[in-house]
Amino acid sequence: MxxxxxxxxxxxxxSLKTQADYLKPPPWAFPEKWxxxxxxxxxxxxxxxxxxxxxxxxxxVAIASVALSLLVAYGVVRSSSRVFRGxxxxxxxxxxxxxxxxxxxxxxxxxSVGLYDTLWAITLPLTGFAMPVTVIVFSNFLREIPPALFExxxxxxAGHLTILRHLVLPLSLRAVLSMGLFNFIGAWNALLFPTxxxxxxxxxxxxxGGLGFYRTIWHxxxxxxxxxxxxxxxxxxxxxxxxxxxxxxxxxxxGLGL
Numbered sequence: 001m002x003x004x005x006x007x008x009x010x011x012x013x014x015s016l017k018t019q020a021d022y023l024k025p026p027p028w029a030f031p032e033k034w035x036x037x038x039x040x041x042x043x044x045x046x047x048x049x050x051x052x053x054x055x056x057x058x059x060x061v062a063i064a065s066v067a068l069s070l071l072v073a074y075g076v077v078r079s080s081s082r083v084f085r086g087x088x089x090x091x092x093x094x095x096x097x098x099x100x101x102x103x104x105x106x107x108x109x110x111x112s113v114g115l116y117d118t119l120w121a122i123t124l125p126l127t128g129f130a131m132p133v134t135v136i137v138f139s140n141f142l143r144e145i146p147p148a149l150f151e152x153x154x155x156x157x158a159g160h161l162t163i164l165r166h167l168v169l170p171l172s173l174r175a176v177l178s179m180g181l182f183n184f185i186g187a188w189n190a191l192l193f194p195t196x197x198x199x200x201x202x203x204x205x206x207x208x209g210g211l212g213f214y215r216t217i218w219h220x221x222x223x224x225x226x227x228x229x230x231x232x233x234x235x236x237x238x239x240x241x242x243x244x245x246x247x248x249x250x251x252x253x254x255g256l257g258l
Contacts, residue, residue, distance in 0.1 A: 014027075078150065142168060
């Protein structure tokens with residue numbers, strides 16, 4: 001427990017130090033003068049802009065991928081049409097296509113349809129690549145629901161939307177929450193698609209913005225012959241760890257084990 005908590009303690013304490021306190025031994029001691037200057041510098045570097053971008057992208061990806069995948073899985077499991085059943089193999093084929101192989105094509109497409117330098121250029125590809133695994137998971141869950149339940153609701157005159165709302169969704173709620181959080185974290189940590197060239201910060205996500213912040217800090221190190229400010233790096237890491245910790249605790253309370 002101590003070994004796991006010490007790195008977090010060290011980062012938090014370091015982020016609250018001044019440069020003079022940081023140079024005094026031992027490095028893990030409490031600072032003589034507490035300061036929030038490092039956090040102010042991080043927030044002024046565009047942190048809140050990148051944070052809000054990632055919240056929007058991750059939330060949209062989670063909701064869209066779960067909603068669309070649930071509809072696809074329902075059609076695959078309940079429909080007798082070869083089109084629906086054949087579409088399941090198309091989603092399986094999606095695992096064989098690496099995301100790196102689509103970057104140039106997606107970049108060209110985003111420019112041609114006017115999505116360049118927008119969050120949709122990140123959201124749509126992330127949603128598409130999150131759907132194959134989500135469809136497979138939902139299909140397995142729906143196959144576990146007894147067919148008699150579907151037939152009973154159909155006899156009572158229930159339509160497909162009613163069956164989805166009152167039967168499929170309640171019985172698959174744990175899977176829906178699990179995949180929603182899984183896709184949310186995946187979109188939050190995504191670094192490939194947000195690396196599209198952007199003119200402004202409005203199209204950059206949290207991970208890419210953090211990478212740019214680190215790049216700026218290390219550039220300052222090289223310009224100052226190795227003299228850099230690790231205190232701002234520590235403050236940035238503290239702000240980054242907070243959202244992930246909240247997600248982990250939320251998943252733990254739901255018993256999802258993410």
